Amino acid sequence: MARAVPASAPDGAAKPLSIVARVHAAPPEHNAGAEHMLISMLRPLVERGHQVEVWLSRYGKAHEVYEYRGVRVVPLEARLDFPSAVRRADVLLSHLECVPSTASLARGYGKPMVVVCHNTHRPTFRDAAAGQTALAVYNSRWMEAEAELFFAEYPKAVRPERSLIVRPPVFADEYATKPGKAITLINCNAEKGGTTLAALARRMPDQQFLAVRGAYGEQILPDLPNVEVVEHVDGSEMRERVYARTKVLLMPSVYESWGRAGVEALASGIPVVAHPTPGLCESLGEAGVFVDRFDVDGYEAVLGKLLGDPAEYRLASKRARARSRELGPAADLTAWCGAVEGLV
Structure with missing residues (x-):
């Protein structure tokens, strides 16, 4: 590098x-x-x-x-x-x-x-x-x-x-990969959106979800057939173990001063659907798709549009990569x- x-x-x-x-x-x-x-x-x-x-x-x-x-x-x-x-x-x-x-x-x-x-x-x-x-x-x-x-x-x-x-x-070349198929949440404690992930997984039984165990906080890891729990991941392995399997990243956090995981995902053109904290609004910019963390209906609707409309996904992915370059x-x-x- x-x-x-x-x-x-x-x-x-x-x-x-x-x-x-x-x-x-x-x-x-x-x-x-x-x-x-x-x-x-x-x-x-x-x-x-x-x-x-x-x-x-x-x-x-x-x-x-x-x-x-x-x-x-x-x-x-x-x-x-x-x-x-x-x-x-x-x-x-x-x-x-x-x-x-x-x-x-x-x-x-x-x-x-x-x-x-x-x-x-x-x-x-x-x-x-x-x-x-x-x-x-x-x-x-x-x-x-x-x-x-x-x-x-x-x-x-x-x-x-x-x-x-x-x-x-975020050194983009260390994270960039071809996106996978799952909807992913990194760190599944309540403040990061563990309950939102669980609710969406129940509503979308045919969709694969990844629940990545975080470094801190009590983890909400739903025992559902469409949710795979990924154990705590070293940063050097995030590309292969997480982003290469991720189609959309969720960040329904109650607080993020910046939101590094979101920027890591942008390197692969992975759209990020997030709660509009000041930090996430600044880091994701126009590439972010913002939905209030309590609006599960809104998250479901946005995910349905991204996953169901290839043109919509391509546009969101293009914006993600452009924002990644801006944040070099x-x-x-x-x-x-x-x-x-x-x-x-």
Whole structure:
């Protein structure tokens, strides 16, 4: 695969940096959008010659240090000394629950801190505003706007020194395939739309459905002859195990700050039928087919039209591929790498 970004900065080779991330979990054991966004952001830094490590804060199955897509991952069970990694780091990075503790170490050791924000919940912005955040990364324009509202509401909060929008990078060639025949939901908990999938499967007994077990939340996995349950899938296997079998992707989520799975599906020209959250409206754009998550009749009608009218499906598929091209991550990742390199 071609590089996502240039191998060096525009004015020559960038100084090799030690970049240390502290997060709660990582692929291949934990495959959620936040974790794959982070890996996709770290990969180009590795390509540019930087030493990148991800240190995990929760116990899992791995006991030895491993490499995932070029990124060195240190499980908690490896029992290595994280403060030693912090001391030798040039830049610290974190997201979600690990931000407060990592930010404390950054302040203590005088290291620049990068906070990747994956949602618009107030704790996310409070953690990023705890002081001395050198760079805050927002995954969408609407998240950046929500952050501005937060700082207007809490004028005493300490703004990050700099902020940047990096849309969750999806390398389309790693996901693109020929669509299959199933209607698919990825992560079948209630908030992602597990009940909607179950209702549609009962209404459409002749249609094949895929219920992909998610990384978190209680899964709603209907025991129906037309529903196949796919166990938790590593991101590197999504093309073969999920998208190559998918005709239409469902995203009736109550909340999505962006919706990475939808963008992955677009790479194959797979139409996405989604609840109009602000994040999904921004990520899917004109390629999205939006139906309120409580309108099961509406979902059934849209699916009937897409599956029953080849011309309608071809048009939706064409829009999906066009949107995938628009979301190519090279420009975002070049700006991201430059921002990290500029912290030192």
